[in-house]
Structures are given as structure tokens and as C-alpha cells.
Amino acid sequence: MTNSINELDHAQVILVSGSNTTEAHPQVARRIHDSVDRGARLIVVDPRRTDMARLAHIHLQLRPGTDIPLINGMMRVILDEGLIDDLFIEMRTENFFAMRDHLLRVEVEEVAALTGVREGLIRQAARLYAQAQRSVICYCLGVTQHVCGTANVQAYANLAMLTGHVEQEFTGVDPLRGQNNVQGACDMGALPNVYPGYQPVTDAAVRAKFEQAWGTKLPERPGMTLIDMTHGPTVWSERPEAAPEPVRAMYIMGENPMLSDPGIQHVEATLRDLDFLVVSDLFLTETARLADVVFPAASFAEKTGTVTNSERRVQLMHQAIAPVGDAWPDDRIICELAGRLGYAMRYGSPAEIMEEICLLTPLYGGMYHDRLRSSWGLQWPCPDRAHPGTPYLHKYSFTRGRGRFEPSGHVEPADPLNEEYPFLLITGRAYHHYHTGTMSRRCAALTREHDRPWIEIHPEDAARLGVRRGDLLQVRSRRGSCTFFARPTGRVARGQLYCDFHFHEAPVNALTVSCSDPVARCPEFKLCAVNAVPVEQREETGEVM
Amino acid sequence: MRQVMSVCCYCGCGCGLYLLVEDERVVGVAPSRNHPVSRNNLCVKGWHVHEFVHHPDRLSKPLVRRGGELRPASWDEALDRAAEGLAQVKERYGPDAIGVLSSAKCTNEENFLLQKFTRAVLGTNNIDHCARL
């Protein structure tokens, strides 16, 4: 997020896109509710009629995958009606003329036809967003999990820059992060192309700094992404010559790609084919079952360390109890393994690891544990010990100097609908569960609330198929099939289905597409073409598959 | 009963909370009144965040595959086996034949160490995590 969660309190217009905020980010949703109570206006861009959408003053219920044309349409209106922020564009951005030329070719009527949103609503939303002094955009994986994810994000950035709604308190473009420490994992360089703090591995000066600190030669070439590792050459079917050599061994810490990754048939084949697999986790997950060695890891209550939330706030968690059973914290496991491979890693405590992070990572330069201990955490960038942290980003300049407009057009979804696969399946997360459910499904209360894989279907479609609430529905895509319990509801539009991915009995990712966005390589989870057939006999409860 | 300051691990909001500890067991959760995100409030996931900690399914011993089956082993045995397996693949096919997945559920310190391990010890940049998922 470029802003802090609490700044939502003071926004006048909040545009929420592709985020089922009420269920996925309850505290953010709470702030939005409070703001609306105080008079803020809410615009929701979502193909589903979520709780947030019901609260909205304007719900742009677009056809899935048409964010870019929708935003382009809004920008055309803003341009035509003279609502752009000339001064901001002049001083702070570049490439505006290309953007303007692109927008002048956009017709709002055509946008309405393509997105399925009424023209009047598009105009109304554009005016509302542009005219307010303090407008905020919050987006989530509904925006990034598309073939065109990067272009989608850029479209929202274009909109914010066009109206000058960045760089000040109470404005901005805020991605909401899903898992608790996604932000931190990225910040810490758990990425194939950057060291901690987004310092590129290809930059010789940066590499030299890390080589000196760590006393060893470091590889120059950026590494493979998760999708390349778990799907091997299959993702490169169009350009097999560019495919990297498949991996032969993997070390997986606290992840369950067998459930979370798209196209799990490929993931399973890849993991089974490995010469060697090491997994560390709290539970014997689907992934751990395939391993050669499984380490029992300590949970968050059993260790001290920091996590970074969506608003870049680095916070310290304190160890509450000794590790359960014979579990070890992951840092201890990694150090022991390093020692056995001939590289000494010795740290007296997590605070010492953080000292090394501070020294090597300008973004985290002042995040010493002793400072975090006596505060509610610090927001990066925080370059040194005296720095108070940064509640909102882009205050004086964008990280890359001027903000650049990048015009973009509509990108067709990767998995087309046809007669055989007439439904569009959208996936997401539910209020009561977390990721692949390894932890949340072991909470009695959460499981009581939500104990089986539901699929939402429009009541008219349900009537046509003759399914009632609780009936079994078999859903088949070009890649696989799964069975769910039907839940007819007006939350989804006609011709669309919605389900979450928390249940191993109904592994949704057997259905989803693994073609991913060319830049961010984010799998197109949100959309895939499926058909749905009721399963004959009615079962009360029990095993689904 | 002891109260230990921690952070909810169920979503990116990062609510501050207290873990309530009795007899070395986490028995409950209380929101933090002054925390800037939680402001004395948690969602249903936060209120139950401690429940998986003492779940009977928790792995309590390292497991090593022997004769096709995962069997309990000592830490020394498991670590030796893991180091040996990784070293063999590295020797036979080079460092880039090893892939590492880090976790958005682990701490910053652990993520930092794992990428350092991948780059400095294994000698490859093949490290990623589930940010995109």
C-alpha cells in the first residue's frame, strides 16, 4: 500500500476493485464502513455483488477481465470533462501525450458494451472519483490474477495520476496483500531477481556488496519463478526453446503448492519427478506427503520475529511458548543445513538476523528489534535508526522519478467460453479460512462456520440445471474436474460461478489455468471456462470426492 | 496467565493481539486496545488464531523417507539426509537444478535467511514464494 490503513478514515471517495474486502481484509473493510458512515462515497468494481458492492454508492458490475477498458472509459470521461489535474501531470509525470492520444480513441459507448456496465454509471463513477479532493483506490488479487495483471494495475495507476490522486495523505493506489507476510517475503528478496530491498541481482555493484557481506561468489543470472519451478516446461509450450532446465530438487518452507498453485496436475507430476524434496511445515500437508525429508516447524506463537503488513508496517511478534513437540523454528533449521553444507551461519537470536538485514537493506535500515519492541512497528522506507518510518509513499517523488503513463488496451482472457464450457468460474477466498486451510481448517470455530466447499451459482442458472442449495455440482474445465455443494445466490451474475480454494476435497486449482501474465507471472486464477452438471444422488454430508 | 504481544497471522492487515498463555499453552487471544490497525477489534479469524497451535495433527518429529515410507527420525538424521540430498543434486546437475520456495507465512528473518541460503550456500537465484497466489 502506498498509504496506511488508517488513512482510509479520511478519504472522500474510495474505489475498491477486485477485492472481496469484507471477507479477505476485514479490518480494511471496517475502515471503509466507518468512512462511508462519515459520508465518504464508495465505488466498487467487481463482477460479483459482494457485501462491499452492496454497500457501494456505485457498483460497476463489470464482465470479468474487462478492467482495462472500464478504466480507459472512465479516463476518457475525465479527459472530456476537463477533470484532469494539469499541474500534477506537468510536474510529476511523463508520457501523458501518448496516454491522451490513446484515450481519444476510446469510445465510452463501446466500453459500456464490452464491460456490460451502463454508460451513465461509468460517467458518474468517473466524475465522482475525479472531483473529490481525496480519492483512494484499493485493489486486490481480483485485479492482478489475470493474464493482463500488470496492465490492470497500470490502468489504475494511470487513473490516479491523471487526476493527481497520489502523493498526498489520504489518496493513492493501495494493493491489499493476501497472506500475512507476503509483503515481507517480497521485501526480504524471496524473489528470483532481487536481493532484499528490491536490489537487482543483475546489478554488479549490488552483487559485490552482498558478496563481500556473505564472503562468497553469488550467481549473476536471475532465477526461476515459482510457476517455472512447479510446472517445468509446460508453461513454455509456445516457446519451448526458451524454457529453463527443470529443477531436480526443491526445498519448500511453509508452502503447499499442491493446493495453492494453478494446474495442480502439473505440480504433482513435477514434485513426484524430483530427485529430492525437502519440506518444512507445521502439518503433513499434501506437499509434505511427497517429500523425502519433512521438518516439523514452529508456529508464529513459538518464535520471535518480524512480519510486514499491507501498509508496510514491520511489527515484532514475541515468542509466547516453547516449540510444540520437537518442532524447530525455520531459522534454526536453515542455519543447521547451511553448516552441514559447509557454510557457517551463526546468529544468537532473530534480532541479530535483523541487524544483518538493516545493514544490507536501505529500505529496512532502521528496523532494529529494540526499536520495534517499544512501538507499534515502523513503516518502510526507514533508512536509519533515527528515521520515524514512512506512513505514506510517493510523498515527494515516485520511486522511479516521474510517474509514467502506460496506455493499454483490452486483453482477451486466456480460457475462452464456448458451448461446451459456458460458465465463467471465478475463484477467491472466504471469510473463515486462510489460504490452503492447513491452519484455519484446524480451528474448530472456523470450520463450524464454513465446513465444506461451496460454489455460488445464480438462482436462474441453478433453476435451469435443477439444483437446489446443498446439491452436488460437478464442475469441469478443459483441465480437470471437481465437485462442490451448490449455493444459489444473487451475489454472482448469470453465467458465472464462484468458489474458494481452501478445501483439499475440492482442489479448485485442478480447474484453473496456468498461463500467466508475461511480466508478473501471476497465474490467471480468477477466470476459467467450465461447465457444470448436477450429480444425481443427493448426499447429506460426508466425503465429496 | 501471561499475555504476550504478537501479530495475527491470517491476513495482510496485521492486527496486533495478545496471546494468552497458561501452563505453556496458548489458550486464547485478546485484541490490543491501542494498536493502530486492530483498535481493540479482531475479525473471527483473529479471535481463533491460536487454535491450530496445539492441534493434534501438528508434526512433532522430523520425518525421513525410508523404503518408500515417511518415518520418524532424529533431527540429526533428517538434517544430514536433507543436506546430502541437496548436495548430490547440486554436484550432479549444478546449482540451478535446485529450486527453493519461501513462505509468506514465515517471518522476515526466516525469509531473509532462506534467500541467503539459496544464493550463498546453494549458489542459485531460484527462489520464489506464493506472492502471486
Ligand code: SF4
Ligand atoms: S484479525 Fe482478521 S483482519 Fe486482523 S489480521 Fe487477523 S485475519 Fe486479518
